[in-house]
Amino acid sequence: MSSPPITGPGDEPVPSEPGASTRVAERPAEHAPSGSVTGAGGAVGSPKPGTVPATGIPVRTILLGVIGACLAALGALGAGGTLVRDPILSGTSLTWIRFGHGKNLAELVVYLGVGLLVWAWVRLGRHVRAGRVGRGGVLLAITAWAVPVMLGPPLFTRDVYSYLGQGLLPLEGLDTYALGPAALDGPISENVAWVWQTTPAPYGPLFILIAKYVVAVSGHNMIAGVLLMRLALIGGLVMLCWVLPKLAERMGGNGTIALWICAANPLVLVHLVGGPHNDLLMVGLLALGSLMVMRGKHVLGIVLVTLGAAIKIQAVVVLPFLVWIWAKRLPGSEKARFLRAAGSGMVVFFAVFAACQLVAGVNLGWIPALSANSVVINWTSLPTGLGQTLHGFASWFFSPSYDLFINTARMLGMALLGYIAVRQWWKARDGEDRNVMRRASLVLLGMSLLLQTTFPWYFSLALALAAGIALSEWATTVIVFGSSFLIAVSYPDGDAATYNFLHVAVMTLLSLLAAVSLLRPDPLRFSRRHKGAHL
Known part of the structure; x- marks a missing residue:
């Protein structure tokens, strides 16, 4: 009996069968070995039937991402969405990282960390596309990369403080759909970004209910509030990790690649988890609900997507598409099937949404507030x-x-x-x-x-x-x-960097390098190994 593959010094799985000790060289996807996840014509598909599933763990790649995530979280102590009155650094000799050159240094640490995380993600993608790493390896990477950013200050946003304010308003007997956090006194209000101080909540009743419970537990403890909000939203990432492979099975894709593209994506980990943003829970419910509809559990699927829309209304866009899947499975003429599915879907949607509003004790005042984001140009x-x-x-x-x-x-x-x-x-x-x-x-x-x-x-x-x-x-x-x-x-503290054109130019070049690196390891030919490979 052969033992499972281990990870060698070059970060590729090493077969442990007798006589098979040679390390597998890292190759771009277009030269993938048997069992590759690169489909015909360059499409990323499923491995061929009968191939052995990849079980390698890319230890060095995962550690690279962990270092990046830790650096991003560490730099956020000085340059992230920090508190006005910080109980961690206030009164210590480290307060200098919040101002002037100290903050600039902290920003560089954040960017360095994010860069390493992107680098690790691209390396992981090469392994996955070449069939060397399977779902277990990707799930391990997601977990290892998510934990550091969950424990650090908010990254690239201050929205979480707005969430806490929108949860505190109804606890204080105020209408969160009519007033902004500026109507409050205390640490929550003073930490909300100025642009959202007077903005009513543009979120659905389910999220207001979640925010109320978070603030009811954390009170005015800002650090506890941020951590609890992340815990309340991290279920979205858990749902994605469970759903994505199953969605891929029904949609002709590859489950491991789906996990890598979405759940392991630094955009998701840094912004949705490290932010955090309530989109994370909405996206998880959207994906899970779509899968349930495809599996024939139509009512449950509509319920889940409606719950996503009760967090942020954008999820509602997918519901009319799911009606077609439901209608196809019903008997009768095309028109009759559509009317039955659409009618049933609307009944489920309105019933679930009304129940969310009733439990949350709110009205439809969030609808006029949907245009609040338009103030950002x-x-x-x-x-x-x-x-x-x-x-x-x-x-x-x-x-x-x-x-x-x-x-x-x-x-x-x-x-x-x-x-x-x-x-x-x-x-x-x-x-x-x-x-x-x-x-x-x-x-x-x-x-x-x-x-x-x-x-x-x-x-x-x-x-x-x-x-x-x-x-x-x-x-x-x-x-x-x-x-x-x-x-x-944007800058690590959430301010827009889009009009710093030097910043944008540098980010564009680095992003191009990341994209090319997915197909060509070491495109700048810094590594001796890859120099020799191109001779």
Whole structure:
């Protein structure tokens, strides 16, 4: 009986059968060995039937990511979403890392950590795509990389303090859908970013209920509040780790690659876990609900997706697509099947949403607050960026209204998004799992690009459903580039870095390097081993 493979000094699994002690050389996916997860034509598919599942543990790659995650968490003590009155560093000799050159140094530590984490993720991707590492290795990496950022200060955002404020408002007898955290006194209010101080909560009743319970337990202890909020949301990552391989099985993809693309993605770990952001729980419920519908548990699936929408309304976009899957499994004519599925789905949706509102003790006041994000003007939203560009050109000839250009571009963007959503929904009417999920993913991607305001973590919605599809090599490379770039388009404290064009240029070059590195190990040829391999 042969023993399981171990990890050799070069970070590849080493077969332990007698006479098989030679270390497997790291190779790009296009030269993958038998059992590769690179499908025909460059598509990333499932291993061939009969091949032995990969069980190697890439120890050095995982440790590289752990070092990166620890550095990011450590640097966040000085440069992250730190507290105004910090009980950890206040009164110590380390307070200098919060100001001036000290903060600049802390920022460099954060960026170095994130860079190492991206590097580890790309290395892990090469192993996975070549069939050397299986699900166990990826799950171990996800766990090891998530823990450090869960224990550190908020990374690249201060939104968690807004969450705590939105949970405290109803505990104080105030309407969280009518008032912002500025109506409160105490440490929670003073730590909320200025732009959200007077903004009512744009979140659904289920999240307000979660936030209330978190604050009810943590009180005004800010560190406890952040940690408990992360614990409340981390279930989304757990759901993703369980669901993604099963989604891939139904959608023609590879479960290990799906885990690597989405759950191990530094964009998810740094922003959704390290932030944290409530999108994490919404995305987990969205993916789990979609799987349940595909498995024939239609009512349960609609319930789960509705719970996701009761956290953030974006999840509701997927429900009309799931109706097609449900309708396909019903008897009768095409029209009758659709009407039955759509009618039943609406009944379930409204019943679940109403129950969430009743339990949370809130009304529909969050709907007007959905436009609150529009106060953030950033070119990462394509319509906003187009409006800014056109305004800049027009300014050479006359003095145009800035708001006119921005608002017009955003209206056109929303119209385009509506067209894409309707068109993709109609093309999904065959009810085939793979086709429905692919088209729903396209709409979620369109939302991330065309909404009035786009934040980096919005792209995790599309990733959660698209990761299970047999993606082409080109698409996978684009995901690596986009994820690497979006991680650090803001500063570690959450302020936007998108108008620091030197910063953007450097991030673009580094992201290109990460994308190329997925296909060509050591593209800059720093390693002697790879220099020799190219001779």
